Amino acid sequence: MLKLHNTLSGKKEEFRASDGATVRMYVCGPTVYSSSHLGHARPAVVFDTLRRYLEFSGHTVKLVTNFTDIDDKIIRRAKDEGSTEREISQKYINEYFEDMDALNVGRADIYPKATEHVQEMIDLVQKLLDNGYAYRVGEADVFFRVHKFSGYGRLSGRTPDQVKEARIEPDERKENAEDFALWKAARPDEPSWETPWGKGRPGWHIECSAMSGKYLAPLPFDIHGGGQDLVFPHHENEIAQTEAAFGKPMARFWLHNGFININREKMSKSLGNVFNLRAAYESYPPAALRLFLLGTHYRTDISYTPERLKEATAGLERILDALEKAEKLGDRELNDEAEQEYESAMKHFGESMDDDLNTAAALGVLYGSIHETNLALQSGQDQAELNAIAHAKAAGAMLKVLGLPTRRSDNMLKTRSEAGAQAAAPDEALLNALGEARALARTEKAFAVSDFIRERLIELGYEIRDLPDGKFEIKRRL
RNA sequence: GGCGGCGUAGCCAAGUGGUAAGGCAAGGGUUUGCAAAACCCUCACACACCGGUUCAAAUCCGGUCGCCGCCUCCA
The missing domain is CATH 1.10.10 (Arc Repressor Mutant, subunit A)
Structure with missing residues (x-):
């Protein structure tokens, strides 16, 4: 039985799809104003792995990941480059797909863009204006009335008062400092949309409420995932908006992945240590990055260092070598003993994954099967060879669930320079x-x-x- | 200031009451012309520190120290 840590309760809870079969999952995607970096890779890989495991366990998964394609940073970038918001976002959406494909991150079923769901957002804001959870200010600004929503703070463990005190220079037109923007009045030179209350553009949080509600109805959907930095304010506000508008919980499980640091320092633009994925792919195969990411439990922060990618690369060598050797034994039917070896390995793997997606422990099981494969291979006995095949088969199944390559020819094992220099090989x-x-x-x-x-x-x-x-x-x- | 997380071998990392998985690195060995790979052995009487609960604690409780994150855009 799969257990997942739910930020809402702070505990591991048994997970079951609300309808028993289809898991409806929403994972917050990127704001597309620059190249994808290591920080984008972690949630993508973590939730892709969760999806694979759910599917492996017999579920059908409907996955929605949004693209935030209108916001301050995109607008600024467009101005800086003399381009349009649309061109900027499209460019980085394309890059995002390339970079995530390389990591073997499966495509979501739907990638809604904010700008293509403005009407849904307007409807949602109107609903909140109508039922008193939102109020207008000035030209066309709309804020959410936080104190009216009694459940506020349940996800992040903050009270509205704590939020109020922490707010830096709150917009003094707000009724209360803790209120947040649902809609921003149009400013000159910025994209805007007509609404019943005037021209403007959406606030940050509203898109996820509108789009998840549209594609994953009925509420609540099963899993909402994202980086832990999104717990507050983003997800807290999404919950407030959605529940205030629809009177139903938004999602049953809230999952949050830990951060990536660079050499133990926070990765940030100001420190100048943002590590783009395409840069990493120059020197290391994407599979090594994926293996590195899965080597630590998803809720724990991890620190990136070049050494760790080297280690992961060495791990891949070890895994692929063993599988290659076993493959040379040919396709043979397993007997009872070999079948049991296989079942036993898969059982342990499942137990690790069931425990809040403990991929680090699961990798321990995987390496166990690799070792067993090598060991059996060495003896040369018939039964040993069957056992080697069984363990290689188990390892292959685990690798597939983890989204890792099972053979050397896999594109995930090519660095960017290699992929480009194919002809020169x-x-x-x-x-x-x-x-x-x-x-x-x-x-x-x-x-x-x-x-x-x-x-x-x-x-x-x-x-x-x-x-x-x-x-x-x-x-x-x- | 408020909220939260973390501290396990040289490095990384599982383990949340029952006597320390796994990976990388290192040393010794088997094998090899020498290597590489693989295999075998070694590598934490010990889990930041102090105290407590318990037959039993890395795991629970209290305290101390240290590191980090969120509270502002952020994956």
């Missing part, structure tokens, strides 16, 4: 010729020559391994 016949030359040198005991060839191949990123009977294999190093 030496062909296999050429590599084999070198291998044969080296083998010949070895039989002649011309070890200076054979070692020279090996060294040169390593420099070029290829590893040559000697096998029994004078055979060899050459593999591309990750």
Whole structure:
């Protein structure tokens, strides 16, 4: 039974889809005004993994991830570049897809954009104006009346009074400092939309309420996910708006992933340490990044260092090597003993994943199967070989759920430069010729020559391994 | 100031009452012409510190120290 930590209760709770089969899930997507960075990769990978595991466990998942394509930063960027908001957002949406595809993040079912749901937002704000939870100020500003909503603060554990005290320079036109903007009156030179109360554009939070309500009805939907920084104010305000408008809870489970730090420092523009995904892909395969991200429980903050990506890359080598060796044994039918090995490994894997998506523990199980594969492979006995196949099969199934590659040829294992330089890759016949030359040198005991060839191949990123009977294999190093 | 999180080996990281998973690194060994990979062995009487509860605590309670996040745009 899957248990998930629900921010709403602060506890792990047993998760069941509200209708028993289909999980309706909303994960907050990016504001598309710049390239995706490490911080975007974490929620994408975490919730993609959750989705995969839910599907693996027999659920159908309907996933919605929004694009915030109108906000201050996009407007500023458009001005700076003499471009339009639409061009800016589209450019970074395209990049986002590329960067997430590389990480093997499955596409959501729907990617609603804020600008394409303005009418839904207007309707929602109107509803809140009508029922007294919102009020107009000035030209066309609309605020949410926080104190009228009794459940305010339940998610983040803050009271409206605490919020009030913390607010820096609150807009003095507000009735109360803790109130937040639903709609912003139009300013010159900024995009705006006509509404019954005047021209303007949406506040930040309203889009998620409008779009999740539209695509994941009826409320409450099952899972709402995002980075932990969104707990307050974003998600707290979403809950207030939605529940005040519809009189129903918004979502049953609220899941929040921890942060990524860079060398133990917060990643932020001001520190100049924002790590773009495409930069990371230059040197490390996306699969290594994904493995690194899954190596820590999703609610714990993690610190990125280049060493850790190297470690993850080494881990991938180990995993793929074992699977390759097992594959060479061919496709054989498992007997009872091997079948049990498989079942047992998968059971442990499931237990780890069931425990609030404990991918770090699940990786422990995966490495266990890798070890068992290697171990069995070494004995050469028939039963051992069947067990090796069983563990390799289990490892393959786990990798699939985790969204990690099972074979070396997977695109996820290519760095960006490699992906771009596909044509320049030496062909296999050429590599084999070198291998044969080296083998010949070895039989002649011309070890200076054979070692020279090996060294040169390593420099070029290829590893040559000697096998029994004078055979060899050459593999591309990750 | 308010709210919250964290502190487990050289590094990373699971483990939330029953006697410390796993990965990387390191050392020794098997194997090898030498390597690589794999396998075997070693690597925390110990889980920031102090006190308490308990037959039993890394795990619960109290306190101390240290680090971090949110409260303002942020994944």
